[in-house]
Amino acid sequence: MIDAQLLKTAYLWTPAALLHNTGTHVENLKRAETLRPEKIRSELAQNVIYEEPGNHDALTWVHTVHPREYTEWVERVCAKGGGLLDEGDTHVCPTSMQAALGAVDAALAAADRVMSGAARNAFCAIRPPGHHALIDRAMGFCIFATISILARYLQRKHNIKKVAIVDFDVHHGNGTQDIFYEDPSVLVVSMQQYPLWPMSGLPDETGDGPGEGFTINIAVPPGTSEDAQLAMFEDVALPALRKFAPELLLISAGFDAHRDDPLADLNLTEAGYEQMTRQLMDIAADHCGQRIISLLEGGYQLDHLHSCVIAHVNTLATHRNPGQVAK
Numbered sequence: 055m056i057d058a059q060l061l062k063t064a065y066l067w068t069p070a071a072l073l074h075n076t077g078t079h080v081e082n083l084k085r086a087e088t089l090r091p092e093k094i095r096s097e098l099a100q101n102v103i104y105e106e107p108g109n110h111d112a113l114t115w116v117h118t119v120h121p122r123e124y125t126e127w128v129e130r131v132c133a134k135g136g137g138l139l140d141e142g143d144t145h146v147c148p149t150s151m152q153a154a155l156g157a158v159d160a161a162l163a164a165a166d167r168v169m170s171g172a173a174r175n176a177f178c179a180i181r182p183p184g185h186h187a188l189i190d191r192a193m194g195f196c197i198f199a200t201i202s203i204l205a206r207y208l209q210r211k212h213n214i215k216k217v218a219i220v221d222f223d224v225h226h227g228n229g230t231q232d233i234f235y236e237d238p239s240v241l242v243v244s245m246q247q248y249p250l251w252p253m254s255g256l257p258d259e260t261g262d263g264p265g266e267g268f269t270i271n272i273a274v275p276p277g278t279s280e281d282a283q284l285a286m287f288e289d290v291a292l293p294a295l296r297k298f299a300p301e302l303l304l305i306s307a308g309f310d311a312h313r314d315d316p317l318a319d320l321n322l323t324e325a326g327y328e329q330m331t332r333q334l335m336d337i338a339a340d341h342c343g344q345r346i347i348s349l350l351e352g353g354y355q356l357d358h359l360h361s362c363v364i365a366h367v368n369t370l371a372t373h374r375n376p377g378q379v380a381k
């Protein structure tokens with residue numbers, strides 16, 4: 055019998071996150087600074103353990119999703135001193151490639167911790183984010199599709215067959231959706247404000263070919279109350295996840311649906327993120343041996359990014375599903 059008090063949550067943060075210097079851009083170094091273990095430790099539960107990323111050959115795993123031509127091009131732009139990777143808003147500096155690889159490395163290290171049983175779940179406080187990156191194109195502050203690379207790593211290195219990705223960032227996880235659109239082994243459930251950039255993620259986007267039915271979208275109108283949004287999550291996301299019965303649950307944890315975030319118009323609070331986290335943990339307890347790996351995506355109001363991460367990680371560390379209580 056496992057003593058529930060000994061269950062650990064791994065918190066991964068890497069100094070590589072500080073190598074992606076975007077100046078005064080909204081997705082900037084301060085996001086990583088505010089989540090440094092030494093800044094957040096006193097507010098996190100006792101059973102959170104602080105882990106260093108490993109020494110994975112991250113680039114090899116990046117190539118399970120992105121073609122070599124794309125990663126070489128990113129490298130060239132960085133080597134020339136940086137610039138814009140897309141027509142929009144994805145800037146890089148000379149060391150951004152190392153930062154993006156560092157984020158992947160942290161995610162893979164989290165996978166190893168959770169799969170070895172050293173932690174029952176993990177949160178990676180990483181940047182740049184990844185869920186908008188397409189197979190051969192940067193997009194929306196994202197260089198590499200970190201959560202998709204993590205899903206492939208779990209499948210190929212750890213023999214996990216069915217992975218579910220839940221994305222509650224306020225923007226549609228369009229990159230993740232594209233990568234797995236025809237793949238029934240990865241269920242992608244994304245909840246976003248609609249309309250909002252990138253203007254995709256409607257409920258009729260459901261997957262294609264063998265992947266038909268394995269993409270689920272929840273489009274939340276701007277101004278929706280927290281209660282109404284949480285009810286949509288409960289009504290659509292949770293039954294789909296239970297039906298799929300994943301072996302491991304991944305979260306694209308963006309905190310920009312918070313009511314004070316400057317980039318969108320939804321009304322979640324720290325309590326709402328805690329509720330969704332508990333619900334996902336209950337599903338993970340029933341289907342995944344409790345295994346959850348959560349990766350930071352967006353969240354741009356620094357005080358609330360900090361408090362939402364604390365709420366999410368403390369829930370991951372302390373919530374006990376009904377079967378565990380009183381053991």
Ligand SMILES: [Zn+2]
Nearest residue numbers: 223225310352
């Ligand atoms: Zn976002």
